[in-house]
Amino acid sequence: MTLFGTSFFRSPFDRQGPGKLVNTFVREEYSYLDNSLEPLLKTLLQNNAVSGNFSSLVSVFLTRALELKASAQCDNNIFTWQTYNALFIIRFILKYFIVTVTEDNVVKQFQAPTIGAQFMPCCSQKVSCKTLCDKDKCPESYYRSEGGGSIIIGLASGLWNALTLGYGSKEEDKEAARMKETVLAQQSLLLLLVLVNHCTSDKAVTVPYKKALFSFVNSQDAGGSVEAIPSFKLDYGKLYDTLCTTMNNDQTTLLLYLLLHRNGNFKTYVLSRSNIEMLMIPILKILYEAPERTSHHIYMSLIVLLILSEDDLFNEAVHDITLKNIPWYTERSLSEISLGGLLILVVIRTIHFNMTRMRDKYLHTNCLAALANMSSHFKNLHPYVCQRFVSLFETLSKRLSKVMDQIQNNPDLKPSDDDFSTDLLQDLSILEEVLRMILEIINSCLSNQLQSNPNLLYSLLYKRQIFDPFRLHPTFQDVVQNLDTVLSYFSSRLESPDKHVSVNEVMESIKEAALHWPTDRLKKFPDLKFRYVEESQPEEFFIPYVWTIVYKCSGIPWSTKNLILFNPNKDL
Structure with a gap:
């Protein structure tokens, strides 16, 4: 030859x-x-x-x-x-x-394979990650x-x-x-994802590419690793900056998920960053643009958020970071808001979107789990955040009432009936679950951060009538009792013969009353702590997802006649 x-x-x-x-x-x-x-x-x-x-x-x-x-x-x-x-x-x-x-x-x-084959996974993953970070420009x-x-x-x-x-x-x-784009970096990322998501029929076999990606350490860390010998070393700072600036596509979000979920060293590094907003804002923008994104991209972004919310220091830090003028948030002008407040707003919007459009149980479960993890650290929430949160409960409670009326008008309704009846029963179960979780999130916030959230107290007092239907409902009764205790206490402090009290005066009264709030009056509930757990067979989700990304983004004109892994004409 x-x-x-x-x-x-x-x-x-x-x-x-x-x-x-x-x-x-x-x-x-x-x-x-x-x-x-x-x-x-x-x-x-x-x-x-x-x-x-x-x-x-x-x-x-x-x-x-x-x-x-x-x-x-x-x-x-x-x-x-x-x-x-x-x-x-x-x-x-x-x-x-x-x-x-x-x-x-x-x-x-x-x-x-030769004797050097054992080093290939580490080399390929290091080269792919480094190429992604370098973002070399292509020739004209x-x-x-x-x-x-x-x-x-x-x-x-x-x-x-x-x-x-x-x-x-x-x-x-x-x-x-x-006009130049970092095509080499993107192709390297696609290759990395394909290799990491390779799956063998023998579950006992460790995929070396996964091991390499999940064990590499920071090349800028002067301290020695106490763990086993790392697969390779890479500059975490450069990788973090690259992820922050390219978090607008499925493949980068998927890489971030893999690193946070499986590489403990990198997760620790991310959580220690003082500029965590550089990573969070692009993720929140993805969720805000949910109608234009694929369901898989939304799902992965929420899982990233859930993984981060498992850390208490993260949950505290997001409320200490102030943002100004978020251009892509167009529902209302927000001249100043905390990162935590923006996060809550976007997640609330995602729940609304899911309940009306996608109707995906796992999606709203992850949304609520992230909020629940953060709830005991909610602090100084923006008035608009509080209004939106209470309005979410009000909207869903009205929908629950409507579904219950439809069911009561069909007394012989059974799960085995037609699809319409089955959907009603499913809606009832989902709505009760979501409303219960929202009440627990409110309760967790009031139990731990009551004095730090006068705006939330104001919104709850202003809309206190929306909780009336739940006082005797067996699903909600116990947690509503705590809420009633709080609302009754503050209502009694706000009673005044002068009916023309300004909003500022009401807020001052709430802050004053909060200083004297007896913390032992509320019933104790278990701390809200949720952790992301990968499915038992994650390859059923990830392999078609990765190859769909490759099909759409690699620039290679794949033939569709032999495709059986996914539908090329359908957005995931």
Whole structure:
């Protein structure tokens, strides 16, 4: 293969003229290439186990890649052409393997593992994470094509910047620089997610890529690790900054989830950051834009929030961080609000959205679990936050009343009846669960932070009649008793013959009465503590999710005829 391969790789895939690397093809050209190469690829697949041609091709690519730096320094393009062409062919072959044969048979197309194979997972994960953090810019030619309707050759072109080692043109105008995207970083992230979410049928087998990602440590940490030898070291600060600035897509949110859930060192680092708002604001923006996001993206963002809310220091810190003028929050102008207050507002909005549109039980469960974890640390809540929280209870209580009326009008209603009847009973159960949790959250806040929340007390007093239907309801009676105790105490302190008391005067009276509140008057309830627990078979969720992201974001025109893992025409 050496003589033919050297000559073949030296010939550029050129449709624009000599000296121009072709990074894009119009869709018709891709289709033509697929159809033209399919017989050859089929023959390669049949014979490769004996011929080893694919492994030889990979070896040629690796050899040429090692020679690139010297080639760039002496202005010799021949190795660049050969490396690029080899990578382009490898990409086409791999794509054919992936969409044609099973995973086990794809693996068989490579050489048997060598003694150094044990280090590959650590190396691949470190390179992927570092590439994501570096965010190297792609060459200008990556984006420019004379034909219209072009598609990016994802993996091959994405790696081009790495292959040329940054020896590209430095003289670019601002507009061209603005148009550049960190494609290599995004492709590396997709590869990382695919490797980490690889699943074997034998649950006892540890996936080395997972182990590598979940055990790497901070390269900037001067102290020695007390744990086992880490898989590799990476600058946590740079990774954190990268996550904060790219938290607008599914893949970055998914990586953050994996790191927080499984890498304890990185989670500790994130929770220790004094600028946690840099991470939280993009996550809250995702939830605020729920109607435009996929359900999976919303779900992962909420799980990230739930994991963070498990930490008491985080729950305290978010109320000490003041934000000014959140441009994407358009429901009301908020000139100043705490990060904790904004978090509560966005979660309340997500609950509203879920109850009216998505109707996903797990979604509102995670929303309420996060609020419950934070409830004992609610502090100095903004008046608008308190109004929205009480209004949420009022809205859902009206809906509960409506559902109960419908059920009472059908006395013979059973779960085995028609779909409409079943939906009513399910709605009743969900609404009771949500309303009970909201009452427990309010109770937790009043039990632990009553003096720090005069605005919440004001909102509860102003709307105290909405709790009347729940005083004798067996599902809510015990927790409503505590609420009644608080409201009765403050109501008695606010009674005045002068009916024209201003809001400011009422607030001052509430603050004064709070100073004398007897803390032992409320019934004790268990602390609200919820932890995220992954499902017993998480691969059923994550593998289709990851491959859907790859299908939509890699830039590779995958064939849909062999897709069985997910529906390519449906947004998750």
